[in-house]
Amino acid sequence: MAYLELNNICKTYGQGDNESQVLSNINLTIEEGEFVAIVGFTGSGKTTLVNLINGLLEPTSGEVLFKGNPVSGTSHERGVIFQNYSLLPWLTVEQNVLMAVKEAFPKREKAIWKRKAAYYIEMVNLTPATNKLPKELSGGMRQRVAVARALAMKPDMIIMDEPLGALDALTRGNLQDQILNIWGKDKRTALLITNDVDEGIYMADRIIPLRPGPNATLGPEFKIDLERPRDKTELNDNASFKKTRNAIIEYLMDIGDERKSEAKEQFILPDLAPKDFVNQFR
Amino acid sequence: MKASLTLNKVSNFLGLGLFRTLKDLFANKLEKEDFKNFLRKTIVPLASILLFLGLWNIGAKALYNTEADFKIEKALQNQGQAAADALQVCIASGESSCQPNTLPSPSQVWGSFQSLLRDHNIINADKAAFAEKTAALNKTRIAEGKNAIVYTGRPSFVDQIFRSLKTVFAGFLLALFITVFAGFLLALFIAVPLGIFIGLSPTLKSAFNWFIQIFKPVSPVVWYLLVFMIVKTVLIGSADDSSFTISFISVGLCSMWATLVNTAMGVSTVDKDYINVAKVLKLGAFQKIFKVVLPSSLPLIFTGLKITLSVAWMVLIAIELLAQSPGLGLFVWEEFQNGANDSNAKIIVAMFVIGIIGFLLDRLMLMIQNWVSFDKTDAI
Numbered sequence: 001m002a003y004l005e006l007n008n009i010c011k012t013y014g015q016g017d018n019e020s021q022v023l024s025n026i027n028l029t030i031e032e033g034e035f036v037a038i039v040g041f042t043g044s045g046k047t048t049l050v051n052l053i054n055g056l057l058e059p060t061s062g063e064v065l066f067k068g069n070p071v072s073g074t075s076h077e078r079g080v081i082f083q084n085y086s087l088l089p090w091l092t093v094e095q096n097v098l099m100a101v102k103e104a105f106p107k108r109e110k111a112i113w114k115r116k117a118a119y120y121i122e123m124v125n126l127t128p129a130t131n132k133l134p135k136e137l138s139g140g141m142r143q144r145v146a147v148a149r150a151l152a153m154k155p156d157m158i159i160m161d162e163p164l165g166a167l168d169a170l171t172r173g174n175l176q177d178q179i180l181n182i183w184g185k186d187k188r189t190a191l192l193i194t195n196d197v198d199e200g201i202y203m204a205d206r207i208i209p210l211r212p213g214p215n216a217t218l219g220p221e222f223k224i225d226l227e228r229p230r231d232k233t234e235l236n237d238n239a240s241f242k243k244t245r246n247a248i249i250e251y252l253m254d255i256g257d258e259r260k261s262e263a264k265e266q267f268i269l270p271d272l273a274p275k276d277f278v279n280q281f282r
Numbered sequence: 283m284k285a286s287l288t289l290n291k292v293s294n295f296l297g298l299g300l301f302r303t304l305k306d307l308f309a310n311k312l313e314k315e316d317f318k319n320f321l322r323k324t325i326v327p328l329a330s331i332l333l334f335l336g337l338w339n340i341g342a343k344a345l346y347n348t349e350a351d352f353k354i355e356k357a358l359q360n361q362g363q364a365a366a367d368a369l370q371v372c373i374a375s376g377e378s379s380c381q382p383n384t385l386p387s388p389s390q391v392w393g394s395f396q397s398l399l400r401d402h403n404i405i406n407a408d409k410a411a412f413a414e415k416t417a418a419l420n421k422t423r424i425a426e427g428k429n430a431i432v433y434t435g436r437p438s439f440v441d442q443i444f445r446s447l448k449t450v451f452a453g454f455l456l457a458l459f460i461t462v463f464a465g466f467l468l469a470l471f472i473a474v475p476l477g478i479f480i481g482l483s484p485t486l487k488s489a490f491n492w493f494i495q496i497f498k499p500v501s502p503v504v505w506y507l508l509v510f511m512i513v514k515t516v517l518i519g520s521a522d523d524s525s526f527t528i529s530f531i532s533v534g535l536c537s538m539w540a541t542l543v544n545t546a547m548g549v550s551t552v553d554k555d556y557i558n559v560a561k562v563l564k565l566g567a568f569q570k571i572f573k574v575v576l577p578s579s580l581p582l583i584f585t586g587l588k589i590t591l592s593v594a595w596m597v598l599i600a601i602e603l604l605a606q607s608p609g610l611g612l613f614v615w616e617e618f619q620n621g622a623n624d625s626n627a628k629i630i631v632a633m634f635v636i637g638i639i640g641f642l643l644d645r646l647m648l649m650i651q652n653w654v655s656f657d658k659t660d661a662i
Contacts, residue, residue: 056558074562086555090577099573103563153563 002029002065003189004053004157009062011048022048024215026062028208030157030189037192037200038218039248040210041256046193047083049210050161053191054080066157076103079155083162085142087134093145094130097121100152120148123182140171147179157189165195173232176203184228197248201241202230207248211255219255222248335388342387349382378623386627391634394627402438409433437608439628443635446602446609449526450594450643453533457590460538498539502597506532506604525607532601537594544586548579584651591647595640610636 009026012019022045030036040046051057052064055074064071066078087096097117105116121127124144134142143163150158160179164172180203183190194200200207201224209219222244226235235241350373358366372380386394412433420430437445509532517524552575560574602611614632617625 051558054562056561074564076564080562082555082558084555086559088556088559088574088577091573099563099565103565 003032003034003067004028004030004191005065005068006053007063007065009049009052009059009064011045011052011057012060021215023052023059023217025217028218030191032189033187034206035183035190035192035204037194037204037207038210039194039197039200039207039252040216041212041252042195044210044212045216046195046210047161049216050080050159050191050193054078054159076153077156079150079153079158081143081146081150081158081160081163083165085134085146087142087145087149089134092131092133093121093126093137094118096134096145097148097152100149104152104154117152120152121145123151124148124178138171140167140175143167143175144178147175147182151182155188157191158183160190160192162193162195164199172199179203180229197245197252201226201245201248202232202235207244209248209252209255212259219251339387339389342385342390345384346382346387349384353380353382381623383621383623383626386624386630390624390627391630394624395631397624398439398628398631402440405435405438405441408435439613439631442609442613443639445526445607446598446611447639449530449533449602449607449609450591450598452526452530453537453594453598454591456531456534457538457541457594458587460534460542494539494543498543502532502536502600503604505535506601509535510605525605529598529601529605529607529609532605533594533598536597536601537590540589540593541583541586544582544589545579548582548586549575551582552578580655581651584647584655588644588647588651591643592640595636595643599636 006026006028009023010021011023012021014020026049028036038046038049048057052059053071055071055078058072066075071078088099091099094114094117097120098113101113101116101120105113118127118130121130124147126141126144126148129137129141134145137145143166146163163179164175167175176199192200192203197207205224207222207224209222211217211219224244226238226241353373354366354370357369369380373382412435416431424430506528509528513524513528513531517527556574556578560570565573598609599611599614601607602609603615606612610632614629617628617632
C-alpha cells in the first residue's frame with residue numbers, strides 16, 4: 001500500500017463566475033522512505049498542492065490518503081517546512097523549536113522537552129544561536145530553525161515547500177546536504193517542492209513536473225537512478241544526470257511554449273502615433 | 283557604575299537624551315564629534331524654551347498695556363479726569379484690586395505656581411490639625427456606631443491633580459477591560475478552526491461595526507450626559523460621591539474606541555503564515571491565542587492604548603468640569619469663574635501641569651510597550 005496517495009485531486013478557489021480551478025486531476029503515490037520532488041513554475045499551484053497534503057486545505061474533489069486513511073486537518077505525522085520560514089518572531093530559536101517538541105512529546109515527558117529541543121537545534125548546527133530571536137539570524141539560519149522545528153515534531157513524512165528558494169547558492173548547497181544527511185539517517189518519506197531542476201535531481205529519487213495552472217496537473221515522472229550519496233561536482237559529468245536533466249528541462253520548456261501558444265487572445269494596438277515632438281515647438 | 287547605568291536607562295526611557303549628554307559633559311567624556319550632538323540636544327531646546335518665554339512675556343506685556351489703556355480711557359469717559367488719574371496711579375502701583383484682566387506673564391504664572399504649592403502646604407497643615415482635633419471625638423463616634431467626621435475643606439491644587447489622575451486611570455482601566463474582553467472574544471473566534479476564522483470573524487465584524495462607527499465620534503459632553511442619566515438612577519439613595527463614578531465612566535467611554543478598533547484590527551490581521559504554523563503544530567485554542575494571535579497583534583494594541591490614554595487625559599478636563607468632580611478640569615473652570623487677580627495665572631499653571639502629565643503618561647505607555655512587545659522598532 002502506498003504511503004501517501006492522491007486520487008483525482010481537484011482544487012478550485014472562489015465560486016460562480018470567480019471560480020478558478022487551480023489543480024485538476026492530480027494523481028500521485030509516494031512509497032515509504034521515498035524522496036520525491038515536484039518541479040514547477042512559480043504560480044503553478046505548488047503551494048496549494050502542499051497545503052492539500054499537509055491538511056491546511058481540503059480538496060474540492062478527490063481524496064488524499066495518508067497511510068491509507070483520508071487526511072482531515074493537520075497532523076504531527078506530516079511535518080512542514082514553509083517557503084518563508086514562518087518562525088514566530090517574538091520567540092527565540094529554542095522557544096520556536098520547543099513549540100513543536102511539546103506537540104510531539106506528551107506532557108508527562110515534560111522533563112525531556114528542553115533536551116529534545118537542544119538535540120534538534122544541534123542537528124542543524126545552531127546551538128550557539130539557541131537564545132537568539134529570528135530577526136537576529138541570517139536567512140539560512142532561519143531556514144535551519146524551520147527545519148529543526150519540522151523535525152522536532154517527529155514526523156513520519158516531511159513536506160518541504162520550496163524550502164531553499166530564498167537563499168543564496170552557497171547556503172542552498174550546504175542546506176541541501178544537511179537535509180539529505182538528516183533524511184539519510186532514518187529514511188523518512190520526503191516530498192520536496194521546488195523550482196530548481198538541479199536541486200530536484202540532486203536530492204530526489206523521483207521527479208514529477210507540475211504542469212502550470214490554472215488546471216495544473218502532474219506530468220510524467222522521471223526516475224533518478226543515481227547512487228547515494230551523490231556528489232555534486234561528479235554529477236556534472238555524469239551522463240545519466242545530464243540526460244535526465246535535459247529531458248526534464250525540455251519537457252518544462254515545451255510546456256512553457258504550449259502555454260504561450262494557448263494565449264490566443266490578441267490585443268490590437270490603438271492606431272496612435274506620437275506627436276512630432278520637434279515640430280511642436282517651432 | 284550601577285547608578286550611572288540606571289540613570290542612562292531612566293533617561294532613555296523618558297526619551298531625554300539630554301540627561302546623558304549633560305552627564306557625559308560633566309564626566310569630561312564628551313568627544314569633539316559629540317559636541318554637535320550636545321548642541322542639538324541641549325542648547326537648541328533650551329534656546330527655544332527661552333525664546334518661547336520671551337515671546338510670551340512680550341505678548342503678555344502688550345496685552346496688559348492695551349487693556350490698561352482701555353480701562354483708563356473708559357474711566358475718563360465715565361467718571362472724569364480725577365478717576366482716570368487715580369486708576370492710572372493704582373495700576374502703576376501694582377495694587378491687585380485694579381489690575382487689568384489679561385494674559386499673565388511667565389513670572390506671574392511662576393508666582394501662582396508657588397502660591398498654589400504654599401496653599402497646598404497650608405491646607406495639609408489644616409487637615410493634620412483637623413485630624414488631630416477630631417481624633418478623640420471620632421473614636422467615640424465610631425465606638426457609638428456613627429460615621430466619623432471627615433475634613434470637608436476645599437481640596438488643594440495638588441489634591442486635584444491626584445484626583446484627576448485617579449479619574450483618568452479608572453477611565454483608562456474601564457476602557458481597557460471593555461477592550462480586553464472584546465479583543466479576547468475576537469481572538470478566541472480566530473484561534474478556533476479554519477471555518478470559523480473565515481466565517482465568523484466577518485460576521486462578528488458586521489455585527490459590531492455599526493456600533494463602533496456610530497459611537498466613536500460622539501462628543502465627550504454627550505457621553506457625560508448619557509452616563510449621568512444612567513448612573514444617577516443606579517446610585518439613587520446612595521451617599522457615595524457619584525461625580526467621580528460619572529466622570530471616570532465617561533472618560534472610559536470616550537477614550538476606549540482607539541484601543542477597540544486597533545485591537546480588533548491587530549487580532550484580525552494576524553499573518554496567515556503564523557496561523558498556518560499554529561495549525562501545523564496543532565496548538566490548542568488558548569495556546570494559539572497567547573502564543574500566536576496576541577503577541578503578533580501587540581504592537582497595534584499598544585498604539586491603540588497610547589491613543590486611548592492621551593484621549594482620556596484630554597477629555598478628562600471637559601468631563602470634570604461638567605460633572606463637578608474635583609480635579610484639574612474643575613480647578614480651571616472655578617478659577618475662570620472666580621476672576622481673582624491671579625486666576626488667569628493659575629489657569630496657565632494648570633495648563634502646563636496638564637501638558638506635562640500628558641507627556642509623562644505617554645512616556646509611561648511607551649515604556650510598557652517596549653517591555654512587553656517583541657517588535658522594538660515599532661515603538662515610536
